[in-house]
Amino acid sequence: MTLPLLCAAFAALSITLYVLLDGFDLGVGALLLLQRHEESRDHMVDSITPTWDGNETWLIMTGVTLLAAFPIAYGILMPALYIPIVVMLLALGLRGVSFEFRSQMKLYRRRWDVIFAVGSIVAAFMQGLILGALLQGVSVQGTTFSGNVLDCIRPFPALCALCVLAGYVVLGGCWLQFKATSQLHGFSGRTLRIALPLFMLAFFAVGGMSLFVQPGIVAAWQDHPVLLGTLSCIVLLAAFILFGSIGKRPDVRPLIAGLVMIAAGIGGLAILVFPTIVPFRISIWDASSSRLSQIFLLTGAIVVTPVVLGYSLFAYWVFRGKTPEEGWDGYE
Amino acid sequence: MSLNPATLARVQFAFTVSFHIIFPTMSIGLAMFLAVIEGLWLKTKNDLYLQIYRFWLSIFAMGFGVGVVTGIVLSFEFGLGFARFAQLAGPAIGPMIALEVLTSFFLEAGFLGIMLFGMHRVGPTLHYFATCMVALGTLLSASWILSANSWMQTPDGVAVRNGRLVVVNWWHVLNNPSWLVRLPHMLSAAYLTASFLVAGVGAWYLLRGKHLAFAKKTVALGTASATVLIAGQVFIGDILYGTMLKHQPSKMQAAEGFWEKESASPAPYYWVIAPNQKEQRNRFALGVPYLGSIWLTHSLHGRVEGLKNTPAEQQPIMGMVFYGFRIMYGIAILMFAVATASLWLRWKRRLFTTRWFLRCLVMMTPSGIVATLGGWYLAETGRQPWVIFGMLRTIDAVSPVPAQTLLATLIAFVCIYAFFMTAFLVFVARIIRRGPESASIHAEASGSLKNALRPQVLDSPNATAALGRVGR
Ligand code: HDD
Ligand code: HEM
Ligand code: HEM
Numbered sequence: 074m075t076l077p078l079l080c081a082a083f084a085a086l087s088i089t090l091y092v093l094l095d096g097f098d099l100g101v102g103a104l105l106l107l108q109r110h111e112e113s114r115d116h117m118v119d120s121i122t123p124t125w126d127g128n129e130t131w132l133i134m135t136g137v138t139l140l141a142a143f144p145i146a147y148g149i150l151m152p153a154l155y156i157p158i159v160v161m162l163l164a165l166g167l168r169g170v171s172f173e174f175r176s177q178m179k180l181y182r183r184r185w186d187v188i189f190a191v192g193s194i195v196a197a198f199m200q201g202l203i204l205g206a207l208l209q210g211v212s213v214q215g216t217t218f219s220g221n222v223l224d225c226i227r228p229f230p231a232l233c234a235l236c237v238l239a240g241y242v243v244l245g246g247c248w249l250q251f252k253a254t255s256q257l258h259g260f261s262g263r264t265l266r267i268a269l270p271l272f273m274l275a276f277f278a279v280g281g282m283s284l285f286v287q288p289g290i291v292a293a294w295q296d297h298p299v300l301l302g303t304l305s306c307i308v309l310l311a312a313f314i315l316f317g318s319i320g321k322r323p324d325v326r327p328l329i330a331g332l333v334m335i336a337a338g339i340g341g342l343a344i345l346v347f348p349t350i351v352p353f354r355i356s357i358w359d360a361s362s363s364r365l366s367q368i369f370l371l372t373g374a375i376v377v378t379p380v381v382l383g384y385s386l387f388a389y390w391v392f393r394g395k396t397p398e399e400g401w402d403g404y405e
Numbered sequence: 406m407s408l409n410p411a412t413l414a415r416v417q418f419a420f421t422v423s424f425h426i427i428f429p430t431m432s433i434g435l436a437m438f439l440a441v442i443e444g445l446w447l448k449t450k451n452d453l454y455l456q457i458y459r460f461w462l463s464i465f466a467m468g469f470g471v472g473v474v475t476g477i478v479l480s481f482e483f484g485l486g487f488a489r490f491a492q493l494a495g496p497a498i499g500p501m502i503a504l505e506v507l508t509s510f511f512l513e514a515g516f517l518g519i520m521l522f523g524m525h526r527v528g529p530t531l532h533y534f535a536t537c538m539v540a541l542g543t544l545l546s547a548s549w550i551l552s553a554n555s556w557m558q559t560p561d562g563v564a565v566r567n568g569r570l571v572v573v574n575w576w577h578v579l580n581n582p583s584w585l586v587r588l589p590h591m592l593s594a595a596y597l598t599a600s601f602l603v604a605g606v607g608a609w610y611l612l613r614g615k616h617l618a619f620a621k622k623t624v625a626l627g628t629a630s631a632t633v634l635i636a637g638q639v640f641i642g643d644i645l646y647g648t649m650l651k652h653q654p655s656k657m658q659a660a661e662g663f664w665e666k667e668s669a670s671p672a673p674y675y676w677v678i679a680p681n682q683k684e685q686r687n688r689f690a691l692g693v694p695y696l697g698s699i700w701l702t703h704s705l706h707g708r709v710e711g712l713k714n715t716p717a718e719q720q721p722i723m724g725m726v727f728y729g730f731r732i733m734y735g736i737a738i739l740m741f742a743v744a745t746a747s748l749w750l751r752w753k754r755r756l757f758t759t760r761w762f763l764r765c766l767v768m769m770t771p772s773g774i775v776a777t778l779g780g781w782y783l784a785e786t787g788r789q790p791w792v793i794f795g796m797l798r799t800i801d802a803v804s805p806v807p808a809q810t811l812l813a814t815l816i817a818f819v820c821i822y823a824f825f826m827t828a829f830l831v832f833v834a835r836i837i838r839r840g841p842e843s844a845s846i847h848a849e850a851s852g853s854l855k856n857a858l859r860p861q862v863l864d865s866p867n868a869t870a871a872l873g874r875v876g877r
Contacts, residue, residue, distance in 0.1 A: 122518070122522065123518030123519070123521070123522050123523070124518055126473060126513075126514035126517055126518070127511060127514035127515050127518075129473075129477070129514075130506065130510045130511055130514050132477070133476075133477055133480050133506050133510060134503070134506050134507070136480050136481050137480055137499065137502045137503045137505075137506050138503055140480075140483065140484065140491060140495045140498075140499040140502065140503075141495060141496075141499025141500040141502070141503045142499070143495075144491055144492045144493075144494075144495025144496060144499060145492055147483075147484045147491050147492070147495060147499075148484055148488040148489065148491045148492035148495070148804075149488070150484070151481060151483075151484025151485045151488060151491070151804070152484070152485065152488050152804040152805055152806050155485055155804075155806050155810060155814075156810065156814075158481055158485060159485065159814045159817070160817075162477060162478045162481060163478075163817060163818070163821050165474060165477060166474035166475065166477075166478070166821060166825070167821065169470060169473060169474035170470050170471060170474055170825055170828065172470060173466055173467045173470040173471075174467070174470075174828050174832060177467075177832045177835070177836075178832070178835075216492060217488070217489075217805060218488070218804075218805055219805070222806055222807065222810050362495050362496035362499065362569075362570075363496040363569070363570065363571040363572050364571075365496075365571075365572040365573070365575060366495075366496040366497070366499065366500050366572050369500040369504075369572075369575055370499070370500045370503050370504075373500070373503065373504045373507055373508075374503075374507065377504075377507040377508055378507065381507060381511040381512075381515070384511075384512070384515045384516070385511065385515050387515070388515045388516070388518050388519060391518075391519055391523055391526050391527055392518065392522075392523070392526070
């Protein structure tokens with residue numbers, strides 16, 4: 074009984090870490106498009122280069138946890154979300170190779186930066202579509218997807234996509250507040266002042282519209298009004314703190330506020346869909362894989378995750394402090 | 406070929422996974438090579454090793470990057486293209502891949518940043534540790550994914566209850582009958598690949614009379630490790646052949662190109678065939694007489710089993726399996742020949758001056774990659790028509806995604822991957838043309854190499870600033 078719960082908790086942990094960590098990477102990537110000075114763009118990319126790969130790995134972890142612990146859900150969701158997932162993967166690919174390739178040639182760096190930014194934006198947008206499609210609900214018959222692959226391309230998912238993109242840009246701005254110096258620091262402050270209100274607007278629009286597209290969400294609000302209300306308040310409060318701390322010291326405060334804000338949002342989503350894994354359709358118990366499989370997965374997760382978190386933190390610590398304006402290392 | 410979802414899903418999977426494996430093979434091999442080189446540098450303090458390290462590190466980094474982004478696609482593709490397979494096999498292969506992510510992808514990712522950018526921040530010893538962790542990560546990754554794939558080839562330790570797969574014995578799932586033979590074969594393939602890459606680039610410089618110290622060292626190292634590895638590989642390959650013959654006779658029947666239940670005696674060893682699957686015969690076949698009997702039955706007149714021993718609806722497509730095997734095997738023979746020649750020339754002290762040999766090395770540069778692809782085509786197409794051998798047919802595993810969508814995404818994959826490959830090749834060619842000296846130029850600009858690497862400069866922004874961004 075509890076095994077599927079624990080597996081679901083691990084999947085939730087993975088996706089949360091992914092959104093928080095790759096969120097600011099993608100946000101920084103998206104902001105490359107707005108930054109005219111090449112020096113500053115180098116600086117922006119340098120601030121995420123050493124750690125982005127580990128951040129992205131949480132996405133793989135989420136997908137594979139689904140495969141291992143809830144194969145039924147994995148087999149329904151992948152075809153249902155086929156289009157946004159494939160496009161997201163391709164966009165992440167373009168973004169990922171740009172890290173290496175942009176540093177190879179000064180001449181075309183500008184073009185690689187456009188690819189980098191477009192890859193980041195499209196990936197963020199697709200993740201929002203996925204979220205929207207999940208909330209709106211996918212068609213299921215037995216254990217197979219029975220809808221149309223185009224179901225996810227509708228107004229509500231599109232609104233979610235804008236919301237996620239705005240959220241990532243906010244995180245990216247917060248990250249730059251923390252890591253960047255001088256002119257880039259100012260740039261990130263200016264972006265935050267615009268992106269944050271936009272995000273809040275989109276966030277509450279999604280919240281409102283969701284009540285009309287998915288009856289399950291109405292039911293969830295009736296079941297847990299206090300919990301969901303509290304989380305919404307935390308989001309709002311964090312947003313205010315974030316706004317007030319832009320450009321001020323300590324420069325880590327916007328980042329912390331931004332992370333708390335997004336994490337509270339994810340917490341709310343978790344409460345909305347719980348205890349289903351194919352949202353509002355199939356419960357975590359019905360989608361579970363065999364007992365021994367879940368035990369194997371959890372044993373691995375419990376033993377190894379602390380170590381992973383340990384050396385990931387170590388990697389962040391090695392590259393702590395402000396990102397040097399001339400890069401990490403004369404050699405790249 | 407009609408436009409049906411099953412075919413398209415398979416082509417898409419085959420394309421993306423074939424593209425992916427090119428890069429892991431290089432990453433696994435080069436990571437180990439870099440670990441060895443950095444170890445030698447720390448031990449001898451000979452700056453030549455540092456130069457070799459930096460040169461190959463920049464190529465490794467790009468290959469690794471492409472490996473990562475194409476790998477992510479694969480972990481979702483099980484469900485995208487083969488939903489039913491994912492639902493059935495998830496309980497068995499899912500946890501293995503999950504452990505792969507936890508034990509190796511995070512390890513690689515965590516230490517890769519330090520390996521690439523952290524020399525100034527952590528100092529040589531800790532940096533060496535990071536290199537070793539990345540190499541260890543690639544090794545663990547190969548172990549897990551091969552266990553998963555081997556389970557699909559030779560499933561064990563599971564039962565099917567109510568249409569769902571249940572693991573009854575994890576040890577049997579992990580240590581399934583083919584894993585411990587396939588793993589060393591794959592690892593040694595990756596190390597061979599790296600050896601030939603390294604030796605090939607060195608030989609190219611020698612032929613042009615450039616970067617001689619660098620070139621001699623890498624040719625010597627590359628041919629030495631290739632010699633040891635190919636001897637081992639032929640041996641492991643032979644054991645693997647026996648294992649697969651026992652568990653998947655249909656694969657090995659197809660791999661040898663015979664149709665009749667028993668071949669003629671003495672059996673030839675075919676090199677070129679034109680099979681006609683429908684009529685269950687070869688339109689045309691060319692081979693070396695007697696060799697089939699000798700190699701496959703270890704006697705002069707032995708007969709070899711043909712594909713008709715397997716019912717037609719359970720046969721793989723002979724052409725793919727056969728040529729996959731011939732490509733791998735043919736290259737193994739070439740590698741063996743090159744290794745033997747290198748021993749002879751080394752003994753004669755002409756290893757660096759024999760131009761025909763150096764030209765051979767240059768031509769053999771990508772041989773490991775080609776052989777690896779051949780090997781995987783043998784293994785995977787030979788498993789057909791099953792996706793999990795004997796348990797689930799590939800046709801029954803396909804996702805409910807319409808053919809047009811699959812076709813559109815296939816085209817997108819082909820275009821974007823072609824772009825990745827072009828960029829990768831262009832940049833690698835540039836790095837090679839510029840030569841190893843430019844790889845360490847920045848460090849020299851700051852004075853002495855060792856100075857730049859001493860931990861004192863760790864957090865001093867001025868020292869890093871002095872290095873400038875020459876390479877950018
Ligand atoms: C024998 C080795 C081997 C094989 C057969 C495969 N891979 Fe791979 N894979 C690696 C060896 C590897 C590696 C050496 O560990 C890579 C290459 C570059 C890298 O970052 O790690 C990698 C990267 C890599 C990544 C990105 C990891 C990261 O972010 O660091 C994923 C998600 C996968 N692979 C998934 C797969 C799947 C689902 C496969 C099966 C179809 C597969 N790989 C075949
Ligand atoms: C990395 C090297 C690999 C290569 C080059 C390779 C090649 C291929 C090819 C050519 C096919 C299509 C076969 C056909 O339709 O005739 C295929 C199918 C497939 N392979 Fe592999 N493969 C590799 C590794 C793996 C691994 C490690 C796994 C799983 C853990 C795997 C799982 C599958 C699956 C699920 C299919 C689709 C179903 C099928 O057509 O059988 N492959 N692969
Ligand atoms: C005499 C030499 C060799 C023999 C007899 C041999 C034999 C085999 C056999 C029987 C398989 C099929 C395994 C399966 O169905 O799962 C295989 C696969 C493979 N071979 Fe070879 N091989 C030889 C040389 C090589 C060389 C030189 C390379 C690369 C440098 C190589 C790379 C591979 C790879 C990557 C695979 C697929 C992975 C796997 O199935 O383990 N082989 N080999």
